[in-house]
Amino acid sequence: MEKKEELQLVLLEFVKKGNCFTQKTREVLLEYKKLGGTQNDVVKVLYKMKEENITNQTIQHGVDDILDIATGYCGIEMRVW
Numbered sequence: 001m002e003k004k005e006e007l008q009l010v011l012l013e014f015v016k017k018g019n020c021f022t023q024k025t026r027e028v029l030l031e032y033k034k035l036g037g038t039q040n041d042v043v044k045v046l047y048k049m050k051e052e053n054i055t056n057q058t059i060q061h062g063v064d065d066i067l068d069i070a071t072g073y074c075g076i077e078m079r080v081w
Contacts, residue, residue, distance in 0.1 A: 003032065003041075004041055004044075007028075007032050007037065007042065007045055008045045008048070008049065010028055011025075011028065011045070011046070011049065011063075011066060014062060014066070015058065015059045015061075015062025015063055015065075015066070016062070017062075018058060018061070018062060020062040020063075020066045021065040021066075021068060021069065021074070021078070025065070025069060026069055026078055029042060029069060029070060030080055033080055039070060039080070039081040042070045043070055043071065046063050046067050049063050
């Protein structure tokens with residue numbers, strides 16, 4: 001399985017549960033970065049998830065939480081890139 005596909009599956013499980021602005025989410029993103037994943041890849045995966053689940057507000061909000069971490073729209077303690 002490709003890195004991006006695996007990341008999408010992991011993050012989708014997180015967003016189904018609701019709040020994703022967590023240290024655990026950050027750790028997944030850090031691991032992805034360590035494996036060579038880029039910020040741009042993560043953002044693309046997240047926007048794809050939003051497009052595929054346009055009517056599911058839980059997923060929309062969860063993805064927005066992860067986007068905050070992935071794009072650096074958060075405190076320095078949560079930043080990945």
